[in-house]
Amino acid sequence: MSSFNSTGRVTPSVGATVNRADAIDAPAFSPLYQQIKQVLLASLQAGEWRPLQAIPSEIELAKRYGVSQGTVRKAIDELAAENLLVRRQGKGTFVASHDERQVQYRFLRLRPDTGTLSSQGRATRNILHCKRLRAPADMARLLGLNAGDGLLHIRRTLAMAGTPTVLEDIWLSAGKFRGLNAANLQIYEGAMYSLFEKQYGVHMVRAEEELRAVLPTEEQAELLDVTPQTPLLQVERISFSYNDQPVEVRRALNRTDKHHYHNTLG
């Protein structure tokens, strides 16, 4: 217990990281709370605390790492701001999950032009297929795999109020999702990311999207019940798990005649 931190004043018991001086290049000063944050992140990655579970209390963590409660607090604050943890006053701090009513569709930006999400009822999902294949070079690169590695390709449609609205192609590393098949997907009640989390321990933390306006192929047009001349909103997404590890590639074709993609710029 004790070591590291540079400044010579406090020497808490968090791993070992020499801070300033000595090193030839950039001193790369890292405050204590950042180091605590990394330790907490490691525990999350390692699955030490699972989604929906409470992590130890701030006081407990402060004792464990030999720092003050305020320092632990600041580390947790940042993790909460990044949606990795959820604080609940009086109850504790919990590992974020896609399996909570409130954040169930955290990554869903498609909204009906009129009315609310709930007023339309839930989307009707239809799994068209779930096939296993060998990863082509481009997909392997995006997912951090080797070309030829096992890949799952899921295709599904989502119908809103009876109208087919979204056609999604989803690619996943087969290694991480053993046993996933069309039947699993069709049966599961709830968001797909909730399933990934519960059944495969894969928690999506962040995603990057690229949007384009495109025309559908004949096949795509048919599945969405539109003509091939109908402009569609294509959303390509890469989703990342804890350590910025790419886990999923998804390409959605969205009809935007009754819906739109909503975004807030801060």
Added chain:
Amino acid sequence: MSSFNSTGRVTPSVGATVNRADAIDAPAFSPLYQQIKQVLLASLQAGEWRPLQAIPSEIELAKRYGVSQGTVRKAIDELAAENLLVRRQGKGTFVASHDERQVQYRFLRLRPDTGTLSSQGRATRNILHCKRLRAPADMARLLGLNAGDGLLHIRRTLAMAGTPTVLEDIWLSAGKFRGLNAANLQIYEGAMYSLFEKQYGVHMVRAEEELRAVLPTEEQAELLDVTPQTPLLQVERISFSYNDQPVEVRRALNRTDKHHYHNTLG
């Protein structure tokens, strides 16, 4: 100096807000730092401190409001997180501005498919017109005006690497932007929001966007040098100033053959 805060322990000199008890309905507890935040916000709204200027130091503000530095700090932290203020260690805390190289295009999400923004050079702007008209009902509603109030309608194109890529229609309350005309716009070097800020004291803080895939009219197609069968990405934006006041409505039609709209989901 002194009054308010409920808890009976500290009684700093921030306005006057009774917190808990007494009130019939919800006590609506509001922590001190939130009240400080509101005071700072009011100063920003009132233009007491202008963009790029430094606000008083934390210690100074703490003295002024009769609270501890940590409390002021937390208020500023939130305003910085909302991009209203920018902290610079060793120098001070500054009012955010769209006229900084680093954040010049804070609201721009269109990116070239290959290369970086800068590698393509700046976009070539072309103001097609800047007309004054009377606000129709729908636009008045969006901008918080009365139907028939003065409205400015700007139309411009943006060309990237010689290719016309964006066609924008912009609507502004004429009252807030007196004297704005095509010549002003054409001449000004820099982002339009920078102009608004410098010349009209209007600072955009937040925006909401709705995206759809559409087909252009004949006229729009011609301006973007595409066929009327080309799918385009339509982005409708409402921009807000300090107190959530709508200030601008903008509809952009984007070619997405060489560019895409980028978004990050957290």
Added chain:
DNA sequence: CAGTGGTCTAGACCACACT
């Protein structure tokens, strides 16, 4: 060097949820 934001501590007390 002085001044600013940034970190860290230790302790008191409040608000909230459970039991």
Added chain:
DNA sequence: GTGTGGTCTAGACCACTGC
């Protein structure tokens, strides 16, 4: 009541900027 997160303070010291 007990335990949790949330607020607030006072003070020390560090890191960065600029005179």
